[in-house]
Amino acid sequence: MAEELPTYCRICEPLCGMVATVDDGKLVQLRPDREHPVSKGFACPKGIAFTEVVNDPDRVTHPLRRRPDGTFERVSWDDAMRDIKARLLRIQGEHGSDAIGWYWGNPGAFSASHTLWVAAFMLGLRSPHLYTAGSQDVNNRFAASEFLYGNTAVAPVPDLHRADLVVIVGANPLVSHGSVLTAPRIKEELHGVVERGGRVVVVDPRRTETARAFEWQPIRPDGDAFMLLSLLHVLFEEGLADEDAIARQARGAGHLRDLARPFSPEATAATTGIAPEAVRELARALATTERAAMYGRIGTSLGRSGTLTTMLLDAVNLVAGNLDREGGSMFGSLGVPLERTAMQITKALIPVGHDRGPRSRIGDFPSILASRPAAIMAKEMTTPGKGRLRALFVSAGNPVLSCPNGEELEAALDTLDLHVGIDFYVNETNAHADYVLPATTMYEREDFPIPFQALSLTPFRQGTKAVIPPVGEAREEWEVIDELASALWRRTPAFFAAELLRRTGTLTPRRAMDAVVRLSEGGDLFGLRRGGLTFKKLLRDFPHGKVIAPHLRAGALGNVVLHRDRKVHLDAPQFASEIDRLGERIDDPAFPLRLIGMRELRSENSWMHNAPLLLRGGRKHLARLHPDDAADIGAAEGDRIRVASAHGEIEIAVTLTDDLMRGVIAIPHGWGHKGRGGWQRANTADDGTGGANVNQLMSSDPADLEPVVGMANLTGVPVRAEVVAAAQAPEREAATLGA
Numbered sequence: 001m002a003e004e005l006p007t008y009c010r011i012c013e014p015l016c017g018m019v020a021t022v023d024d025g026k027l028v029q030l031r032p033d034r035e036h037p038v039s040k041g042f043a044c045p046k047g048i049a050f051t052e053v054v055n056d057p058d059r060v061t062h063p064l065r066r067r068p069d070g071t072f073e074r075v076s077w078d079d080a081m082r083d084i085k086a087r088l089l090r091i092q093g094e095h096g097s098d099a100i101g102w103y104w105g106n107p108g109a110f111s112a113s114h115t116l117w118v119a120a121f122m123l124g125l126r127s128p129h130l131y132t133a134g135s136q137d138v139n140n141r142f143a144a145s146e147f148l149y150g151n152t153a154v155a156p157v158p159d160l161h162r163a164d165l166v167v168i169v170g171a172n173p174l175v176s177h178g179s180v181l182t183a184p185r186i187k188e189e190l191h192g193v194v195e196r197g198g199r200v201v202v203v204d205p206r207r208t209e210t211a212r213a214f215e216w217q218p219i220r221p222d223g224d225a226f227m228l229l230s231l232l233h234v235l236f237e238e239g240l241a242d243e244d245a246i247a248r249q250a251r252g253a254g255h256l257r258d259l260a261r262p263f264s265p266e267a268t269a270a271t272t273g274i275a276p277e278a279v280r281e282l283a284r285a286l287a288t289t290e291r292a293a294m295y296g297r298i299g300t301s302l303g304r305s306g307t308l309t310t311m312l313l314d315a316v317n318l319v320a321g322n323l324d325r326e327g328g329s330m331f332g333s334l335g336v337p338l339e340r341t342a343m344q345i346t347k348a349l350i351p352v353g354h355d356r357g358p359r360s361r362i363g364d365f366p367s368i369l370a371s372r373p374a375a376i377m378a379k380e381m382t383t384p385g386k387g388r389l390r391a392l393f394v395s396a397g398n399p400v401l402s403c404p405n406g407e408e409l410e411a412a413l414d415t416l417d418l419h420v421g422i423d424f425y426v427n428e429t430n431a432h433a434d435y436v437l438p439a440t441t442m443y444e445r446e447d448f449p450i451p452f453q454a455l456s457l458t459p460f461r462q463g464t465k466a467v468i469p470p471v472g473e474a475r476e477e478w479e480v481i482d483e484l485a486s487a488l489w490r491r492t493p494a495f496f497a498a499e500l501l502r503r504t505g506t507l508t509p510r511r512a513m514d515a516v517v518r519l520s521e522g523g524d525l526f527g528l529r530r531g532g533l534t535f536k537k538l539l540r541d542f543p544h545g546k547v548i549a550p551h552l553r554a555g556a557l558g559n560v561v562l563h564r565d566r567k568v569h570l571d572a573p574q575f576a577s578e579i580d581r582l583g584e585r586i587d588d589p590a591f592p593l594r595l596i597g598m599r600e601l602r603s604e605n606s607w608m609h610n611a612p613l614l615l616r617g618g619r620k621h622l623a624r625l626h627p628d629d630a631a632d633i634g635a636a637e638g639d640r641i642r643v644a645s646a647h648g649e650i651e652i653a654v655t656l657t658d659d660l661m662r663g664v665i666a667i668p669h670g671w672g673h674k675g676r677g678g679w680q681r682a683n684t685a686d687d688g689t690g691g692a693n694v695n696q697l698m699s700s701d702p703a704d705l706e707p708v709v710g711m712a713n714l715t716g717v718p719v720r721a722e723v724v725a726a727a728q729a730p731e732r733e734a735a736t737l738g739a
């Protein structure tokens with residue numbers, strides 16, 4: 001008999017409520033959960049299509065071992081783990097723990113057990129070789145928080161519930177559904193701002209889906225730091241700065257004012273492409289609108305100065321009087337007792353911050369939230385010497401497509417002594433692995449979204465059971481990690497203690513999730529608060545989730561700031577040093593176009609291109625170009641063009657649109673399925689090409705990474721384009737935008 005089980009989607013950050021129809025242990029359907037108190041029946045096509053991922057015939061459902069010819073053969077878990085553990089012990093014995101590395105990708109963040117267990121494993125090993133998708137995404141957001149607040153683990157969110165002005169810089173929430181922000185129904189939230197008489201302004205080089213729905217302010221790629229400095233300039237020089245907020249919340253405002261002085265809107269107009277009057281008007285609106293928030297994401301993190309840009313975003317919010325205020329840029333919280341003290345203890349015990357722990361052998365980069373820039377991974381594998389990376393685990397990631405210069409990484413992967421992928425697909429990365437171990441999908445594990453609790457606009461708790469048992473021989477990542485740690489316990493002191501706990505059954509993900517639920521607001525505080533939540537109670541009594549409070553609370557800043565003086569540091573030294581570096585930008589006339597990225601509604605990074613529902617209509621991987629720029633190179637709709645940067649080149653079909661600023665070319669990432677991966681439909685999408693890997697145009701040279709945290713530069717990259725083949729007439733007609 002079919003059962004309907006409430007759960008939630010873990011593909012992206014809104015965590016939409018879902019109802020899974022399960023028949024005889026098999027997932028047969030997913031539909032949006034109308035009873036979910038926050039997503040209220042919203043889900044996107046990817047969420048619905050996930051049934052096709054769970055039941056995909058191309059899915060890896062038992063361990064695979066690579067044969068010398070590059071194909072895979074089925075092996076038993078016992079055989080796979082025996083060999084992996086033996087090789088790991090040998091590598092650790094010969095070269096030490098710092099020869100062992102781990103890359104975990106974006107979907108890992110959506111699994112409490114996966115994140116906790118990888119972090120604990122790598123901290124226990126004391127290996128510096130932990131890599132994540134963060135260096136292509138969000139690490140400078142956390143670094144900025146460390147410099148400003150003394151706290152790496154926090155990020156403000158725009159209070160869309162109550163704002164009357166929302167300025168979105170470099171994000172496209174109508175397609176991405178929000179990032180570093182958990183707000184299902186975000187489209188309605190934004191329309192709500194306008195319906196209350198407010199405004200939503202989208203600062204973006206492309207008139208995106210979000211920009212189309214609201215006001216579009218075009219900006220030249222990677223011009224954001226200049227625009228933000230100009231906003232500060234106007235706020236200070238026109239007497240619009242909120243002196244009261246500055247006195248209460250910050251130190252060093254005078255220093256920042258001095259730094260912003262040369263950046264008048266007139267001085268930055270040529271770089272940003274924004275008329276000075278538009279910047280002045282925006283600054284005035286931010287200062288005089290009672291409830292206003294500025295919010296930036298991927299577009300502000302992937303430029304050459306992403307840390308500075310992110311710090312400036314928060315600084316503008318603060319100086320305009322919009323930080324930690326209702327309707328402004330606010331901080332969520334878990335609401336654990338003695339929160340600030342708890343965060344201070346965590347900070348002291350776990351070296352996650354910027355200036356803690358050793359810097360990288362290659363490029364001299366720090367770790368952010370314990371992770372290193374993934375762009376240096378290849379060179380860490382190929383550069384001889386102590387600390388050379390020789391064994392790599394990759395779970396829930398596909399760095400060959402998601403990181404700069406995948407070809408370099410592919411070649412480096414083949415030099416490893418041991419490479420293990422934990423995934424439910426053979427992807428372009430683990431196609432090089434010695435073993436691919438089958439992972440469960442999100443619906444095959446119980447879960448509680450720990451990292452998203454403090455990023456939710458509506459304080460909210462939902463946990464889920466596994467709605468189906470593991471498919472085939474799939475296992476959860478933490479089970480694999482437990483077994484690895486267990487193999488190393490005699491040699492690795494941290495694993496000695498862990499082994500004892502493991503053997504007594506004390507160390508399980510459920511206990512960790514339960515502890516978080518019980519200690520946070522609404523929890524039972526292990527019996528001290530009567531009627532409070534436990535993980536079990538949450539699942540039993542609130543299967544659709546429980547709202548803890550309707551809104552975020554202002555006044556959280558005092559808990560968030562861990563600097564001794566309890567002030568936001570507007571004189572953090574990175575402001576001056578990074579503003580200095582803005583002067584170093586030089587344009588190369590050989591590469592007149594600026595490349596930006598974009599996300600598509602029916603893609604999720606590199607990994608959902610095999611679901612028939614998402615490929616309907618024949619998906620194409622297309623570059624977008626302004627018709628005038630196309631005319632300059634003689635390109636017409638549907639032509640194949642070669643796009644070249646100083647670092648590589650790709651071929652891709654082009655579609656023309658005046659939704660782009662002139663001089664800008666937009667190409668989605670996550671394509672380039674060349675046939676090594678096991679996803680048959682993905683390999684043959686885009687008329688059999690599998691699309692092109694845009695990150696082949698990006699640089700992995702340490703000198704090209706953002707120097708503060710080593711983030712990859714993936715937007716505003718100088719390129720040129722030329723036609724390689726004209727489209728056939730029918731192709732021209734068939735080429736459709738957005739696919």
Ligand SMILES: Nc1nc2c(c(=O)[nH]1)N[C@H]1C(S)=C(S)[C@@H](COP(=O)(O)OP(=O)(O)OC[C@H]3O[C@@H](n4cnc5c(=O)[nH]c(N)nc54)[C@H](O)[C@@H]3O)O[C@H]1N2
Binds near residue numbers: 716
């Ligand atoms: N459908 C779908 N949803 C997703 C994903 C997906 O692949 N597909 N991925 C998920 C992930 S991992 C993340 S991190 C989030 C990201 O969430 P968002 O940040 O909202 O995602 P993007 O659509 O990449 O938006 C970035 C925007 O920045 C603009 N941009 C590029 N360069 C610049 C610049 O220099 N300045 C300014 N101001 N803007 C610029 C781009 O044109 C683009 O519109 O999305 C998540 N959601």
Ligand SMILES: Nc1nc2c(c(=O)[nH]1)N[C@H]1C(S)=C(S)[C@@H](COP(=O)(O)OP(=O)(O)OC[C@H]3O[C@@H](n4cnc5c(=O)[nH]c(N)nc54)[C@H](O)[C@@H]3O)O[C@H]1N2
Binds near residue numbers: 441669694695
């Ligand atoms: N040019 C350019 N490059 C970018 C970006 C960009 O905007 N422009 N965006 C960057 C961003 S924001 C991100 S987050 C990265 C993403 O980069 P990555 O995280 O490296 O790659 P994904 O494409 O998300 O691949 C995820 C893999 O995890 C697997 N997977 C999914 N769920 C699970 C699970 O529960 N367990 C396990 N074990 N495996 C699972 C999938 O099958 C897939 O193989 O890409 C980055 N790269």
Ligand code: SF4
Binds near residue numbers: 015043044046047
């Ligand atoms: S927006 Fe789509 S993919 Fe993201 S959580 Fe909701 S249903 Fe899942």
Ligand SMILES: [Mo]
Binds near residue numbers: 133
């Ligand atoms: Mo991401």
